[in-house]
Amino acid sequence: MHYLEMLLIGILVFFPLIDVINAKFKSQSKNIEFIKISISLWIPTIFLLYLYYANILSVASIPYKVTDSWQNILAISLIIIAISYLILLIKSITENKEQKQEVAKNFASFIDILPETKKQLLVFTLILSVSAGVCEEIIFRGYLFPLLDGYIGPVGAVIISSIVFGLWHIYLGWNEVLRTSIMGAIFCGVYLFTGNIIIPIILHIFIDVYSGVLCYFAMKKSPILIGK
DSSP states (O other): OOHHHHHHHHHHHHHHHHHHHHHHTOOSOHHHHHHHHHHHHHHHHHHHHHHHHTTOSSOOOOOOOOOOOHHHHHHHHHHHHHHHHHHHHHHHHHHOHHHHHHHHHHHGGGTTTSOOSHHHHHHIIIIIIHHHHHHHIIIIIIIIHHHHHHHHHHHHHHHHHHHHHHHTTGGGOHHHHHHHHHHHHHHHHHHHHHSSSHHHHHHHHHHHHHHHHHHHHHHTTOGGGTTO
8 A cells, every 4th residue: 555545544534633623713704614624625635536546546446427327317316306305395494483493493503513694505505515525425435435345345344434434523523423424324325326426425415405504594583593
């Protein structure tokens, strides 16, 4: 293994420490925080892509072509259905005060990391969500999973890569580590099912956007925020 790839692995393993340190110097502006997180994701991703195109990595290829296989057609169809559901849900919570308050209550504990204003929603959607979807899928499903698969097999690779993925969110607390580890395993399943990295990227972006959009509409003039 090339020493630069060993350096990359070290960065990926110890990256959660950087997040913990950054969390202690959090800006009062959510947009600045969204941009900071995005930049921190792109740095190791660009390094990884450089090593990949320089033929330094142990991973031979990162499949990105979306074929017209039934797996990809099914995955894309489900994503379209999910988008339609999100639109209906937004319409529902804007018309139903009780449902809106219930959704707002569920998001109250995550309000520090989710958008509340239109400008924050724009930055969260176009910059942070896209960066997280692209970077984290390339790193964890495109690189780390196949790397581990070559040493410990697919089951072990799913478990270890998902745990590391979860630990990248340790600054949000251990509950979030557990949740994102489970999501990491699901993304691995989608990656194996579709045979490409594009569908997991789209799904990842959608899930992040889903949380941000739903939080914005639920918290908009919500009584949950009164007194804060």
